[in-house]
Amino acid sequence: MNAPDTDPLWPAYDEPGDLKTIESVPLQDRGLPCSTYDLLVRAAELWPDRPALTALPDAERWSHGEAVTFVQLRDQVHRVANLFHAHGVGRTTAVGLLTPHTALLPAALLAAQLTGVAAPVNPALTTEHVERLLRLSGARILVAAGPELDPDAWRSARTVAASLRCTALFALRPVGAPDAAPALEPVDGVEVGYLHLAVTGRAAELHPGVVLPQAGDLAAYFHTGGTTGAPKLAAHTHANEVTDAWMIAANNMLGPDSVVFAGLPLFHVNALVVTLLAPLLRGRHSVWAGPLGYREPALFRHFWKIVEHFRIATLSAVPTVYAALARIPVDADISSLRFAVVGASPLTTTVREAFEHHTGVPLCQGYGLTEATCGTTRSFLGEHSRPEAAGQRLPYVRVKTVRIDGDGEWHDLPQGEPGVLAVSGPTVFPGYVVDRDARGPHLDTLGTVRLGWLNTGDLARVDPDGFVSLLGRAKDLIIRGGHNIDPAVIEDALLAHPAVTGASAVGRPDPHSGEVPVAYVTLAPGTGAIGSDELVAFAAQHIPERAATPKDVVVLPELPLTDVGKPSKIPLRLDATRRAVALALADLGTGIGHEQIHCAVADGRTTVTLPPVTRSPGLRDHISVRLAPYGLDWTFADPGH
Known part of the structure; x- marks a missing residue:
């Protein structure tokens, strides 16, 4: 165990035993920034000329990225925030963000949190789902991928901006786009323009009328299942995000000049907390993949060269990424790569061993969920590594297992006994957005939080040192390569088929994606022969995102029931x-x-x-x-x- 803290903000945190020493100092005495804006201002003051972000245009042109320093990022955020303020964005007003990654997106997101609330939405969702989420968020203006960056997202954004009667719709361009931007078609009643042009000439100093956010103010809304039929909007406060980012950044596994690679989209909490806010806290450079992120096939061909060029020290990704990288020959010097972080879906022994054997780089597993902001556990390197666990609880986070009766009553279980994992602490969210009025959003945890404890829906075992071993899921969520898929969206789509009378979707184990969705259906009598291919094609036409399309549909005479007549999966x-x-x-x-x-x-x-x-x-x-x-x-x- 290390000696007591010498720096309140950055205690010694190298091994599991450090947790007790860290928590001997109250969290409020750690001196954390009040908000994500204060976090940014601090970075600009401490490391003004150090590179903060580099945005790559795409994998083929990885050496032609656009870079900004910490002070340039702060000035970008000020200019965008002044624009948002001029359009009436206030403390409880949401700014919709519908775009894959590009150079101005981090500044737009941070500016939205500075002036109001950021509402990033997966641009791959159907227009109907996007509209529902942004209507619930109360988005007043919308920042979206322009026609060069993502034509489908731009079409969706135009429809949504008109339907919601947004005051403005601002388009983002790709990194390295030519000087001449294509003209944007007007939308009745909505100001339409390019964001980079709209902020040109605006002051780099923050407008005095902007009300600075406080720790308890809402910072963002994240939808919890981008492929669900009715995704929920989970609200995060500034304190939620800053505290979780600090917990993740507090580890001493990286040096001050370490570079982080980011390939997850910014509508994902991991991208925000792990690869944007945590590096800002330590003054670290983040290199962001092109718009497709890890979904761009060419990225894997060039990945080791990117690591060598930027001296990447770590990255955060889902297991499918590491499964793919384990098959790519290492054709560069990757000695800068200290470890890689994996989360969002279970890590198999096969993927871990293949990646580590192929690269010599250890995988550090983490666990978290949107309702707990992002990270809840972390792993360690070397002699303190416990690959069988999803990591040790983070500082000031509490974990336990409970038994939940059929009537909803919770019973705490003895330490080490498996049960439903419950989490409490400063990262637990304030609730889902269930409605809103002129005063702002109405939040409700919808029964997921009881006396400060969040029901994660996951089955686990917790040991005396606070290490969490995941045992499965109490809920029916299907996780495909880090994508959360609600089986209800698959079932609803199949039930729309005129011949289908019953449907049930489950996850089928898959060596690459962890799980892939499959479905089982019953058909109306006299329907005739309907094959799996026809049903899969029908489902694909009625499901918002391709990842949720079932890989197979099996026709059964009847769906299984429990002894008391309830459906059983x-x-x-x-x-x-x-x-x-x-x-x-x-x-x-x-x-x-x-x-x-x-x-x-x-x-x-x-x-x-x-x-x-x-x-x-x-x-x-x-x-x-x-x-x-x-x-x-x-x-x-x-x-x-």
Whole structure:
């Protein structure tokens, strides 16, 4: 354990035992900035000429990014904030942000939090979903990807701006766009223009009429499931965001000159807290991927060169990114890369081992959720690493497991006993936006918070040192490569088919994405033969985001029920798991074969028999398969071995 703090803001935080020493000092005595704006001002004063952000145009042109220093970023934020203020944005007014990443987006988001509330929305959502979210947020103006950056998002933004009667719609351009910008079509009753032109000539000093945010003021609304049928808007205060960013930045695993790579979109809390606010607190340079982020295939081809050029020290991504990077030859000097952070969906042993063996770079797993701002746990390197856990609770955060009865009553469980994970502390959100009036939004936790404790919906075990081991999910959310997918949106889409009488969606284990959505349906009598391809295509036309489209739709005579007649997904998950194992074995056993493997899988209560899989000559006798996120390990052996 390290000696007591010498710097209140940055205590020693290298090992699990430091937590007790850190918490011996009250959080209010740590001297944290009051708001995300104060955080920015502090950075500009401490490191005025140090590079703050570099925005890359795309993966192919990674060496032609646009960079700003900390003082230039502050001045950008002031100019944009003055523009927002001139359009009537106040403390409870939202600014909608509908765009992938580009150079001016961080300044626009921080300016929205300075003058009012930022409401970033996934531009891949349907126009109807975007409009619903921004109407609920009370967005007065909208900043969106212009026609060069994302034509679909721009069309959606024009429709939404007109429907919501926004006062202004400002377009963002791609990094490295030519000097001549295309003309923007007008929208009746809405001022339309390019953001970079609208702020030209505005003062770099903040207008005295702008009311500075306080710790308890709302900073942002983040939608909790970008692919859900009815996503909820979770509100964050400035204190929520600053405190969580400080908890993440407080670790000593990075030096003062470390560079962070950012590839997640800014409608994702991880992008805001981990790769924007936390680096601002420590004066670190962030390099931001192009508009497609980690979804740009070319990024992986050039990634190691980017690491070498910018001397990247760490990055934050989902498991699918590391699975892809583990297959890319290391063709550059990546000695600057100290560790990589993984979160948003469960990390499988297979992905961890493949990435670490391929690169020599350790993966540090974290856990969090939007309703707890972002991060709740963190991992350690070296001798303090516990790869079986999702990390130790962050300072001033409390974690426990509970049993929740059918009537909603909570019962605390003894330490170490598995149950539903509950979290309390300064990062727990104030509630969802459920309505609004002239005075501002109405917030309600909708039963997720009880006496300050947030029900995460995840099953876990907590050890005496505060390390959290995730055991599964109490809720039915499907997590595909970090995307939260509500099964209801898939079920609703399929139920719109005239022949479908029942639908249930579950996650099927997948070695690359953790899970992929699949669905089971029943059909009306006399419907005739309707194939999976037809149902998948129908669902794709009625689902807001492509990631939520089911990979397969299985027709059943009836959907399973519990003993008391309620729908049950347990048999469906088992069947999906059986099919995943069959696919894995089929992939390994393709070719001209002569033997068949007969085996079964079980969850401890139910055994599911697999169809025979052809064994090719030369296929190894034992096949080990790890299926996440259920934590199931099986070894299949040929008969007679």
